Amino acid sequence: MDFPKELKYHKEHCWVKVEGNRALIGITEHAQEELGDIVYVELPERGSETEQDESFGTVESAKAISELFAPVSGHVVDINDDLADQPELINDDPYESGWMIEIEMSDTSELKNLLTADQYKKYIEEEKG
C-alpha cells in the first residue's frame, strides 16, 4: 500500500500536502480501500472554515456514510469539483486527482500533531491488530 513520504497523515485517515500555509487534503489509500467504492461525496463550501479533528464532510460507500475529519484548521479556499460527478477518482487516485479540499491554514503549529508516512503505516497496522 502506498503512503507517499512527502505527505503528512492524520489518524482519521486524511493526508495533507503542505505548501507554505496552504494544505491540500484527501483520504489515504488505506481509507479508500476500507471504505470500498465511493458513490457520493459531500464537501464544505469554498470560504467555509474547518477545525482540526472536526468533521468537514462525508462520503457514501458500500451503503455507509462516513464522516471526514479535518487534519488541520483553516479557511477552505478550493474544493475538488470533479468529485461531484466522478467520486471514483478517490478510489482510483487518492493522492492526486482524488484530492478533496485545499485549506489556508490558520495555525501551522497543528501540523506537529500529524504523522509521517512511516508513523501512519505503523498506526494502521496497530489499528488492524
Next chain:
Amino acid sequence: MAIDEALFKAVSAGTSLPTLRFYTWEPPAVSVGYFQNSLREVDLSVCREMGIDVVRRLTGGRAVLHDRELTYSIISPDNSFNFPDNILGTYKIISSCLVSGLNSIGLNALLTPSVRKAGRDSPSACFTSPSHYEITIDGKKLVGSAQRRGEGAFLQHGSILMEFNREKLEKVLHKTGGIDSVTSTSEHSKIDIATLTTSLVKGFERGLGVSFSEGGLTDEEVALSQQCRNKRYSRPEWNFRRPSDTN
C-alpha cells in the same frame, strides 16, 4: 429518525449506553438515503394521497417504504463488543445476529456476501439489490440496512419486511428495478411483531455475548431527539434536498 440520530450523538459523546432499538412507523413513511433527492425518488402526490410521510435519513443507501415492517437500529462505539472499526465487519456481525434471531423462529434466512456496487443510476428501492452481508430467504432480500460512522461511533439501522405490497411500492417510488428479488416474513411464516422483536433481541444477545436491559429514552435523549427533529426531520429543506443541492 430523530431518535436514532439523538442516540448516535449521545453514544458518540459517551453520555448514553450502546443501544439496540426496535420500532415501527405510524403513519407509514418512505425514508430516502442521505445522498438521495426525494423529489426524484418518490412520488410525493401519491404519498400525500396515501398518507405516507417522506423523510431523509442520516445514513446511506436507497429508498425504503416503512409499512408493515419492523425497523431495528443499533448504536455503539467503534471497537466495543466484537465490532471492528470498519463498515463491512460491522455489517457482518450485525447481520449474523439478525440471522440468528430469524433462524430461531423458523425463518430460513441466510447471509448474502454479494459485492454489487451501489451506483447512482441503480434502482431507487433499497430492497431491490442485495449488497454486502445482507439477509435473504431463498435468494430474496428480507432486510435492507444502512450505516453511518463518525465521532468514534456508528449507527446502523434497517428494515425487516413483514409484508410486501408490490403495487404500493411501485406507486410510491419512481424506480423499483429488481423488485422480484424481495421477500417478507409473511411469505414464510405467520409471525407477529412482538415475537419477531423478542427473537431478534436474543439473536443480538447470543451474537454479541451481552444481555440487554429494556428501557426507554433518558431525558437527555428525549431532549436531543427533539432538537434533531426541529433541526432536520421536520424541515422540508432536510427531507427534500440532498447535500449537493444545498451547497
